[in-house]
Amino acid sequence: xxxxxxxxxxxxxxxxxxxxxxxxxxxxxxxxxxxxxxxxxxxxxxxxxxxxxxxxxxxxxxxxxxxxxxxxxxxxxxxxxxxxxxxxxxxxxxxxxxxxxxxxxxxxxxxxxxxxxxxxxxxxxxxxxxxxxxxxxxxxxxxxxxxxxxxxxxxxxxxxxxxxxxxxxxxxxxxxxxxxxxxxxxxxxxxxxxxxxxxxxxxxxxxxxxxxxxxxxxxxxxxxxxxxxxxxxxxxxxxxxxxxxxxxxx
Amino acid sequence: xxxxxxxxxxxxxxxxxxxxxxxxxxxxxxxxxxxxxxxxxxxxxxxxxxxxxxxxxxxxxxxxxxxxxxxxxxxxxxxxxxxxxxxxxxxxxxxxxxxxxxxxxxxxxxxxxxxxxxxxxxxxxxxxxxxxxxxxxxxxxxxxxxxxxxxxxxxxxxxxxxxxxxxxxxxxxxxxxxxxxxxxxxxxxxxxxxxxxxxxxxxxxxxxxxxxxxxxxxxxxxxxxxxxxxxxxxxxxxxxxxxxxxxxxxxxxxxxxxxxxxxxxxxxxxxxxxxxxxxxxxxxxxxxxxxxxxxxxxxxxxxxxxxxxxxxxxxxxxxxxxxxxxxxxxxxxxxxxxxxxxxxxxxxxxxxxxxxxxxxxxxxxxxxxxxxxxxxxxxxxxxxxxxxxxxxxxxxxxxxxxxxxxxxxxxxxxxxxxxxxxxxxxxxxxxxxxxxxxxxxxxxxxxxxxxxxxxxxxxxxxxxxxxxxxxxxxxxxxxxxxxxxxxxxxxxxxxxxxxxxxxxxxxxxxxxxxxxxxxxxxxxxxxxxxxxxxxxxxxxxxxxxxxxxxxxxxxxxxxxxxxxxxxxxxxxxxxxxxxxxxxxxxxxxxxxxxxxxxxxxxxxxxxxxxxxxxxxxxxxxxxxxxxxxxxxxxxxxxx
Numbered sequence: 107x108x109x110x111x112x113x114x115x116x117x118x119x120x121x122x123x124x125x126x127x128x129x130x131x132x133x134x135x136x137x138x139x140x141x142x143x144x145x146x147x148x149x150x151x152x153x154x155x156x157x158x159x160x161x162x163x164x165x166x167x168x169x170x171x172x173x174x175x176x177x178x179x180x181x182x183x184x185x186x187x188x189x190x191x192x193x194x195x196x197x198x199x200x201x202x203x204x205x206x207x208x209x210x211x212x213x214x215x216x217x218x219x220x221x222x223x224x225x226x227x228x229x230x231x232x233x234x235x236x237x238x239x240x241x242x243x244x245x246x247x248x249x250x251x252x253x254x255x256x257x258x259x260x261x262x263x264x265x266x267x268x269x270x271x272x273x274x275x276x277x278x279x280x281x282x283x284x285x286x287x288x289x290x291x292x293x294x295x296x297x298x299x300x301x302x303x304x305x306x307x308x309x310x311x312x313x314x315x316x317x318x319x320x321x322x323x324x325x326x327x328x329x330x331x332x333x334x335x336x337x338x339x340x341x342x343x344x345x346x347x348x349x350x351x352x353x354x355x356x
Numbered sequence: 357x358x359x360x361x362x363x364x365x366x367x368x369x370x371x372x373x374x375x376x377x378x379x380x381x382x383x384x385x386x387x388x389x390x391x392x393x394x395x396x397x398x399x400x401x402x403x404x405x406x407x408x409x410x411x412x413x414x415x416x417x418x419x420x421x422x423x424x425x426x427x428x429x430x431x432x433x434x435x436x437x438x439x440x441x442x443x444x445x446x447x448x449x450x451x452x453x454x455x456x457x458x459x460x461x462x463x464x465x466x467x468x469x470x471x472x473x474x475x476x477x478x479x480x481x482x483x484x485x486x487x488x489x490x491x492x493x494x495x496x497x498x499x500x501x502x503x504x505x506x507x508x509x510x511x512x513x514x515x516x517x518x519x520x521x522x523x524x525x526x527x528x529x530x531x532x533x534x535x536x537x538x539x540x541x542x543x544x545x546x547x548x549x550x551x552x553x554x555x556x557x558x559x560x561x562x563x564x565x566x567x568x569x570x571x572x573x574x575x576x577x578x579x580x581x582x583x584x585x586x587x588x589x590x591x592x593x594x595x596x597x598x599x600x601x602x603x604x605x606x607x608x609x610x611x612x613x614x615x616x617x618x619x620x621x622x623x624x625x626x627x628x629x630x631x632x633x634x635x636x637x638x639x640x641x642x643x644x645x646x647x648x649x650x651x652x653x654x655x656x657x658x659x660x661x662x663x664x665x666x667x668x669x670x671x672x673x674x675x676x677x678x679x680x681x682x683x684x685x686x687x688x689x690x691x692x693x694x695x696x697x698x699x700x701x702x703x704x705x706x707x708x709x710x711x712x713x714x715x716x717x718x719x720x721x722x723x724x725x726x727x728x729x730x731x732x733x734x735x736x737x738x739x740x741x742x743x744x745x746x747x748x749x750x751x752x753x754x755x756x757x758x759x760x761x762x763x764x765x766x767x768x769x770x771x772x773x774x775x776x777x778x779x780x781x782x783x784x785x786x787x788x789x790x791x792x793x794x795x796x797x798x799x800x801x802x803x804x805x806x807x808x809x810x811x812x813x814x815x816x817x818x819x820x821x822x823x824x825x826x827x828x829x830x831x832x833x834x835x836x837x838x839x840x841x842x843x844x845x846x847x848x849x850x851x852x853x854x855x856x857x858x859x860x861x862x863x864x865x866x867x868x869x870x871x872x873x874x875x876x877x878x879x880x881x882x883x884x885x886x887x888x889x890x891x892x893x894x895x896x897x898x899x900x901x902x903x904x905x906x907x908x909x910x911x912x913x914x915x916x917x918x919x920x921x922x923x924x925x926x927x928x929x930x931x932x933x934x935x936x937x938x939x940x941x942x943x944x945x946x947x948x949x950x951x952x953x954x955x956x957x958x959x960x961x962x963x964x965x966x967x968x969x970x971x972x973x974x975x976x977x978x979x980x981x982x983x984x985x986x987x988x989x990x991x992x993x994x995x
């Protein structure tokens with residue numbers, strides 16, 4: 107199949123950007139989307155043009171590195187699919203595709219389709235963990251955890267930290283990411299001791315970098331792991347409690 | 357040739373590690389902050405080591421070339437992590453896990469290390485649960501287990517099909533906690549390009565900032581590499597695209613011996629490649645073999661759809677050849693068995709390059725929902741990639757390079773042959789012998805990082821109390837930085853005609869054809885003449901566009917591929933001198949009448965550790981003898 111790509115090119119964080127048009131020719135429908143881009147890049151190198159920089163690594167939808175806005179959709183048209191797992195059979199011969207980096211002020215552009223998502227690490231550093239020193243843990247089966255609770259925690263913990271939720275959000279909000287991280291730990295018995303400090307700390311840091319949530323729901327639709335916006339409700343509930351509880355204890 | 361001292365203490369294996377921990381030197385809590393430690397890599401091994409050393413009070417600086425520590429390739433491990441908890445009372449024990457691992461490794465691993473690994477396996481599960489890792493549970497709330505290849509007990513803990521992700525997030529979170537506490541500094545987008553050795557000791561590293569191109573120097577009292585394996589030397593593998601050998605290889609060039617490079621693991625269940633543009637292969641977890649049955653049609657000219665082929669026309673070749681382990685035969689054996697039937701022309705799929713992994717029986721027995729509950733996300737992943745629904749048609753699978761058992765040689769302290777330089781996780785060679793059992797990589801990464809290295813580093817550092825770390829203005833740092841800059845300039849000024857990827861693909865083909873699932877003297881000698889020729893072409897004809905002072909992934913990759921060329925040559929050399937078949941190393945000249953691997957314990961019960969001499973074709977060979985006093989050497993049988 108043959109496609110026309112309009113790709114955002116930007117030489118560096120402070121350089122002006124622009125769309126460039128490239129042709130992707132003779133692409134197999136079994137190729138992945140990123141293999142199609144590899145192919146275009148090989149062609150660019152052949153004619154002496156710098157290849158398009160894009161984010162990718164595991165190419166199996168788990169490392170969370172990849173992410174491209176494809177025709178205005180974070181990770182493209184397929185549901186619950188990261189860019190790297192998108193295959194060309196999702197497109198048709200002759201399609202024109204517009205490729206842009208994640209668009210959010212919390213994710214500054216580094217080059218072409220590559221953005222800086224370090225703000226996510228800052229959120230985790232503010233309490234996205236359970237305090238337990240190595241070698242101090244009791245036997246793993248000491249506290250039974252109901253299967254439903256473990257499954258709920260796992261549903262939240264499945265987040266791969268790709269940032270599609272932020273990119274898809276008209277407000278550039280990071281509620282879905284932060285809520286998933288908080289819910290994973292807050293629901294477990296091990297996570298209770300630091301529950302409210304964690305919630306307040308992480309939410310406050312999130313707000314330093316990202317926009318506010320207005321319940322649009324775009325994040326859930328874009329999430330390659332199908333993380334539910336119900337977690338945002340859980341986070342908000344805990345945040346309200348945290349605000350009053352932490353005020354009392356400080 | 358020298359015989360290497362593995363520094364394994366004397367004594368009964370059951371108490372060896374505990375006794376040794378008592379005899380090792382300690383650093384007083386208030387003195388720990390006087391020591392700087394560099395860790396390279398933030399996978400399970402690197403992140404867990406950094407977090408633990410930070411907790412202990414050392415000043416830790418950890419480097420990753422990813423944009424976040426959480427992206428390291430450990431995250432992609434699907435199936436699970438082994439531990440000898442015996443929660444199911446099915447006869448498991450530390451000794452059995454030790455025994456299975458030594459046997460699974462085809463008797464080419466170091467007993468003392470493996471026993472220690474089995475011992476601390478239980479602490480790992482405790483640690484991870486306390487961190488909030490959401491392992492699968494039974495309805496009563498206790499932890500669930502499943503079986504993996506090479507074991508007859510259920511000892512594998514798992515978190516759906518994302519165990520590696522959950523364990524890495526646990527270690528990453530522990531690391532984030534130390535960042536907050538100020539004991540650990542994480543440097544992202546930083547690739548290590550050289551180790552600096554001063555007076556025979558590791559003094560620090562040189563890194564390149566992948567975003568700005570800035571080259572910088574870092575010194576410390578000890579340096580730890582947790583930089584993973586080298587499967588990507590084959591170009592197509594299940595590793596992430598940026599996995600590479602550069603950190604380990606540059607350490608090798610500075611004097612660290614490289615052990616058993618030929619021991620590579622071909623995983624039996626990956627999705628077969630679909631066309632020539634394929635950039636990587638995707639693994640389907642080994643756990644699928646618990647319920648999936650592997651078969652091919654009896655007739656190479658079979659044209660019917662899988663469901664229409666009657667039982668009598670199917671060959672369940674693993675169940676037939678290995679009745680007691682069946683579909684759960686170890687990885688090396690299952691992979692080669694698949695190659696044999698595909699080479700006979702019985703392969704399935706449009707390119708006839710796969711075998712069926714069929715869940716029809718399991719769905720009939722357990723119901724579709726129960727199968728979905730266990731493997732749903734893996735089935736979804738399969739469908740996304742192939743466009744076929746594995747609930748309705750069998751999966752097609754074929755072996756793919758997945759893991760490398762070889763790596764930097766380390767002693768019992770996980771220290772390389774350069775004092776002060778340690779290697780942990782997949783980057784070292786120590787625990788898996790010639791073949792790794794499923795669900796043991798995560799175990800080893802976390803064992804090294806959480807429970808072994810933090811003790812042994814202390815023993816190295818204690819005598820250095822009061823000594824400053826080497827100043828980064830030392831001439832050795834100048835020389836190392838100059839070397840790094842010269843290589844980068846060289847790539848940008850070659851201005852050849854072919855891309856880095858083109859060379860990588862060509863190298864990968866040579867490696868897969870001659871140093872893959874089967875090796876022969878003739879093939880390896882051919883590879884040893886083709887690789888240097890291709891490398892010479894790479895050096896004179898590679899085209900790297902762009903500049904050094906910006907994000908430039910072609911430039912990054914050029915350095916990694918240059919190292920793969922040298923490593924590839926060493927792998928072939930190692931495979932050539934090992935005149936036996938063991939685990940993942942199968943020499944066609946050394947097999948039984950039934951086509952099984954034939955070891956030569958009289959001549960090859962040793963580790964081969966290679967020393968860099970400056971010329972890739974002429975490495976020096978050294979050996980470490982392997983003594984088996986607790987496990988009896990026998991022919992591995994899974995029949």
